[in-house]
Amino acid sequence: MVSFESDYIAGAHPQIMKRLAETNLECLSGYGTDKYCESAREKIRAACRCEHAEVEFLVGGTQANAVIISTMLRDCEGVIAAKTGHVSVHEAGAIEYTGNKVLELPEQNGKIVPDMLAGYVADFYADANHEHMVFPGMVYLSHPTEYGTLYTKQELEAIADICHQYGMTLFLDGARLGYGLMSRESDMTLCDIARICDVFYIGGTKVGALCGEAVVFTKNNKPRHFMTSVKKRGALLAKGRLLGIQFDALFTDDLYFKISSHAIEMAERMKGIFEGKGYKFHIESPTNQQFVILENERMERLKRDVAFSFWENLDEKHTVVRFATSWSTTEEDLMALERALG
Amino acid sequence: MVSFESDYIAGAHPQIMKRLAETNLECLSGYGTDKYCESAREKIRAACRCEHAEVEFLVGGTQANAVIISTMLRDCEGVIAAKTGHVSVHEAGAIEYTGNKVLELPEQNGKIVPDMLAGYVADFYADANHEHMVFPGMVYLSHPTEYGTLYTKQELEAIADICHQYGMTLFLDGARLGYGLMSRESDMTLCDIARICDVFYIGGTKVGALCGEAVVFTKNNKPRHFMTSVKKRGALLAKGRLLGIQFDALFTDDLYFKISSHAIEMAERMKGIFEGKGYKFHIESPTNQQFVILENERMERLKRDVAFSFWENLDEKHTVVRFATSWSTTEEDLMALERALG
């Protein structure tokens, strides 16, 4: 059966597997102090054109979100996120578990709207009782969002301006960053992201790695004794090499961007297949996740041949489902999908 | 200057002060084990007509909310509250500080709507990925709400039914419970509250005490070793007598209800004064807090003679302000207000 269930259904990109095998017998120091972590850091700094960037590796996305938010917020602060943001909905309360509140904003297509953000923060400071409330200390956004949508450079800069006007940190969750950067509709490069955001991460898990997220602090703002804080959160990997070698491979010969481009190319062709057969999309996504509206009976039949994931019930007769592409999606997969759609 | 700023501007009701003075020299054991705590517990059980109720005293409302929620939720659970609920907005993230998420629902007049609650929980369990989300484990509601409004018995029972259908605890924040029970529009007694809710508290701080909230567990559901959990949260008072004596006084000769009735009577008359002069209300409140719309210039003038509290900006020219009555509100206060309104 062909699968478009998610972008983490396969193992790692073969080039990553090759490097893990080649380096397997080398004796390396632990906890992210090895030469491959160092090399990966250097390559990421170069790719960001941000020489002073501080780069640290974590294992997964929820973990990265919890570590970054809880080490960068001050005691009186919380983090603003779209109501549909991953930290708001799908992390089982991991941010709250660290003692910090997620302040939810309404969203449009999964995105925070700069004007709403500005209004929210202005209202907060206008409130005479705001000392009894959680201060907005950080803005969390995901790019691409949970709906596959993208911020424009103008939007991201507008959000950054609001953040800096009010002393808030701008944090971008890039679990699928590559797919955003390689989207035909993107008007931003990795350098733009690094220039505009205060901290972000470059997702590995969903972009060809076995696991791993590379956190980039761009404003000399890495929390002091960060390694200890990571350890304290149970997030420090003994064989840090596992992350370093993977990111070193991803940032060698543009592998990260090639993987992302391939998935985007596959997604565009998949989109064409659905459109050609008259299917409608729930949302216009320019990235590797496509949200298709299926008539329920058809959905049940399709399930026999193709794996995809449930998104939400649209109405009594229709369901929104998600098809995702990744480094491992092949032309054969697309042909199988086309056949299954009948 | 006359003040309607809040219902905690004065000290304690004279009867409470009298009892504190009379008992002052008695040697009593600490931490809520003294005879006055025991007597207050007994009187509260009788007033609730709930013999098996377990009653414990805490110092303040935010503390009570944090202690109750964090000791009663299971690890995978969060607490549902109206978006305007005190735990959602005005507790500086105290619930999240305990590691637990507040799941916000839209509200109507400050109240949770049973149908919306039912829909929210049904959607949660329908979601294939709900194991990645915070489980709804408790419903928090305030009665009266932050807007002075009241649930009807039918509404509260409907919410309780939903809670019990899904294994959720129904928790009622009664920081101003007396004003709700004594409102002309109330169709519930204290016994109804005790019968319908799983846990609630009878507010003292805002109903005539110096401090103190009496938490009532109605279903043999007091968490085991609750005293230790209270201590762990820094909420155990050494001189527990301070709480016991006050609640013993409040539940002697119906003082709690008399205080509340008085404030309601004063609020009704205050309402009449505003209406008589053509003022509009932002919301129809049947309890001791009245939310009046003031033209901004008039508001500034009024401030010179009367204390009240800012609620929110309505539009460029109007502000919503709150006037609260309490045990200490006098006829003279009302007359002074009437004069000041001109």
Add this chain to the structure above:
Amino acid sequence: MVSFESDYIAGAHPQIMKRLAETNLECLSGYGTDKYCESAREKIRAACRCEHAEVEFLVGGTQANAVIISTMLRDCEGVIAAKTGHVSVHEAGAIEYTGNKVLELPEQNGKIVPDMLAGYVADFYADANHEHMVFPGMVYLSHPTEYGTLYTKQELEAIADICHQYGMTLFLDGARLGYGLMSRESDMTLCDIARICDVFYIGGTKVGALCGEAVVFTKNNKPRHFMTSVKKRGALLAKGRLLGIQFDALFTDDLYFKISSHAIEMAERMKGIFEGKGYKFHIESPTNQQFVILENERMERLKRDVAFSFWENLDEKHTVVRFATSWSTTEEDLMALERALG
């Protein structure tokens, strides 16, 4: 029955009760912003001869410890305490509940020994793996200690020097501070405490108040938005006047010191009574708590007439028990004790 069970068996000193009664009808703003809180702050600053001191009021000792420690430590840090320190043993894990580790040191007579402290911290920084460990960020000590013993000025200064050498905060728990200052063996004044420590609190609960501890930040080091952090921990009292009025009374006409002196005087006489009858002390305490060794049968008989508290089993036939004096201890109490001892 006469009671020496603790120093919080009675209500408040009559002068405090008088002030609470006199001010009861005044309309005051909430949350510690009223004029009595302000006046108390000013008087405490004067008593400390520390004009820039920042003073805040909290309800109880465990709460004060948890709030101070958790708002002042950095993420990678923990607090050093004697193994017998209140935060180590008798707070039900309140410090750990805030996510912070208590680093226990061996003690001598309940006190931290400067040399051991220096050794501990030096060893920490000498450890090549100390980034995997909790950094020592604060030293907690109680004065008087849980055993009634006192630090000398030289000892406290030595500890302060070590703290400042390693960037640690020196925090003194003064739940019973008055009894320490008024002890015949004390060589420190309140000004010394304020000069040497970075933060400390002046205990009210155990020195004549109904409740309340006055936290003093002496180095312009009050955490930013402290009120919000206090609220977040459920520790902000709505009727803050309850604390302000009490501390205003305690620091008027030296009441705090007179209360303490009286208890010390009573303790010295009580000590004489025990000595005169040949009883032995478990520890040499110069303050208001006396730890007496009782033969078990005698202890059982004594219990019929006198209340005291169990401290620990010494051996099969003897028990250590505690007798405490306070503002409420009278000559009659001592005579009754003498009679009961036979």
Add this chain to the structure above:
Amino acid sequence: MVSFESDYIAGAHPQIMKRLAETNLECLSGYGTDKYCESAREKIRAACRCEHAEVEFLVGGTQANAVIISTMLRDCEGVIAAKTGHVSVHEAGAIEYTGNKVLELPEQNGKIVPDMLAGYVADFYADANHEHMVFPGMVYLSHPTEYGTLYTKQELEAIADICHQYGMTLFLDGARLGYGLMSRESDMTLCDIARICDVFYIGGTKVGALCGEAVVFTKNNKPRHFMTSVKKRGALLAKGRLLGIQFDALFTDDLYFKISSHAIEMAERMKGIFEGKGYKFHIESPTNQQFVILENERMERLKRDVAFSFWENLDEKHTVVRFATSWSTTEEDLMALERALG
């Protein structure tokens, strides 16, 4: 340069790398629901001869400790550990970060002594004030310990008896479990561990895997909705296959035990080399970590050719250092060590 720095200096055992490569293109579901996780669970249950055991995979040791302890303790409880236990010293306060106290016991050779444990718990319950203290709810022990030492079956059973007498959970940290089981001095099998302990984990990271620990709940005691609790702690791996495939390989053809045996064999021969040259050991370790006393000048010279790790300063002239073996230690490594020792 030859390295004995730790047992996680190399990548994974070649058999694991092979399986990761072979399965790399397979489409598998995420979060530990794939067939390899299921197969690994089944094989571990069989190896433990415990059919009802519930097995879950986590990424690392500190994470496993924090997740297990914080999901299994009740609110009033803490976890007992030896003063030298990993959770006490080298996890940067990860347990306290979850809000739970580590109750430290004195140790002998890194081990908890049954009599001391029994005394500690008995004393706790004998204390009249124990409701103000953290209840002992779990015993944590590591096997082998941080010093490479082993519990005997009799000791472990004695500890289990005490645990069960007082309603405590017995949790064994098996980060290096294989080396314990394969030690010549071990009198326990994996089945004994599974029978005696309530929960334990089989360490992968330090026994040949890239990462991963297999947690085994032996008494139908896996916390409800454990996946959600794991997610909440940022510990849920999206590509759960990475853990499942590795443990499936480790428990195929006894690979886990073979890896462990090899390391033990190498450690024994290394021990012989040191002994043959007259070196002394700081502690008698029967497992893969050897703690050797080196004269400081000799240590400095040795560092040029051999990597090992600092343990502690013994005296002014001597240092204790650790040499560890693992799956990757070769005869050539031992010969190189022998040459370097001169």
